[in-house]
Amino acid sequence: MENMNTSILPLALNNVSFQIGEMRLIKDMTCEFNTGPCTTVIGPNGAGKSLLLRLCHGLILPSSGNITWQADEAAVTTAQAMVFQRPIMLRRTVAANVDYALKLRGVPRNKRQDRINSALSQVGLKRLLDTPAHVLSVGEQQKLALARAWALKPEVLFLDEPTASLDPAATHDVEEIIQAIHNEGTRIIMTTHDLGQARRMADEVMFLHRGRLLERAAAKEFFAGPKNDLAQAFLQGELLWWRLGKDNRRLENDD
Numbered sequence: 001m002e003n004m005n006t007s008i009l010p011l012a013l014n015n016v017s018f019q020i021g022e023m024r025l026i027k028d029m030t031c032e033f034n035t036g037p038c039t040t041v042i043g044p045n046g047a048g049k050s051l052l053l054r055l056c057h058g059l060i061l062p063s064s065g066n067i068t069w070q071a072d073e074a075a076v077t078t079a080q081a082m083v084f085q086r087p088i089m090l091r092r093t094v095a096a097n098v099d100y101a102l103k104l105r106g107v108p109r110n111k112r113q114d115r116i117n118s119a120l121s122q123v124g125l126k127r128l129l130d131t132p133a134h135v136l137s138v139g140e141q142q143k144l145a146l147a148r149a150w151a152l153k154p155e156v157l158f159l160d161e162p163t164a165s166l167d168p169a170a171t172h173d174v175e176e177i178i179q180a181i182h183n184e185g186t187r188i189i190m191t192t193h194d195l196g197q198a199r200r201m202a203d204e205v206m207f208l209h210r211g212r213l214l215e216r217a218a219a220k221e222f223f224a225g226p227k228n229d230l231a232q233a234f235l236q237g238e239l240l241w242w243r244l245g246k247d248n249r250r251l252e253n254d255d
Contacts, residue, residue: 008071008079008155009187010034011056016065018051018211026051027211029065033156037203038178038188040219042195044240047208049191053158056189057082078105081154085161087145094120094136094144095129101148119151123177139170146177157181159190163197175201195235199223207231209240 011033018026026048033039033056041049054060055067057080069076090097095116102112120126123143128136133144142162149157159178163171175197182188192198198205202219207228215228226232230240 008069008076012068014066016062019063025211039204040198040202041191041206043208048211050160053160057158080156081149081152082158083145085164089133093130097133098148098151115151119147123147139166156187
């Protein structure tokens, strides 16, 4: 992780909403991310998990409210990264995919090769460095996406459903890579639909439903017994797409 003496954290969302037309998809969200834990964002489909990450990463702008980092825009741009559920592979070799990310970030040519070799070794793709990226398996492509991000040495890494399309073996490998990135000091904020994965990886859990943050707690506390009724139902495997919940009903009626 670079720029350790000039942290871009905390990241603060203040009363953030995002809407398309008349539909509010993220609603009045206020929260803060500091250094430290691995945060897992969970909730039913359509809860706003991916939108939250895209807002934080700066891919989309809030319709109201504000999102602020401790550092200026230039520092934030170079100190965070995001990996998507279905990463886009450049029609280049495995090594060239990582090299291109480093080039865009402004890393000098004479420093890039060591970073490329290190990142590919760490994710187990060093032997495939001259292989065209588009012929890799789905799991290998996700590892390459993580290598591209890891090579940038981000302070904050957003991960959007990073194992959603993977089999159990590839999921295990990717989780180990994410944990290794976290162990090096990178702040992980990730979404998942897999409650087992959330239990394995999360230090803290954020539960979203219908665009609202309904509960945030330490992972052990949350999985032992969430306080929100919808979070309780979600852990029990109930389908929530139609439900408001007692804590959310009043807020929805006020919209």
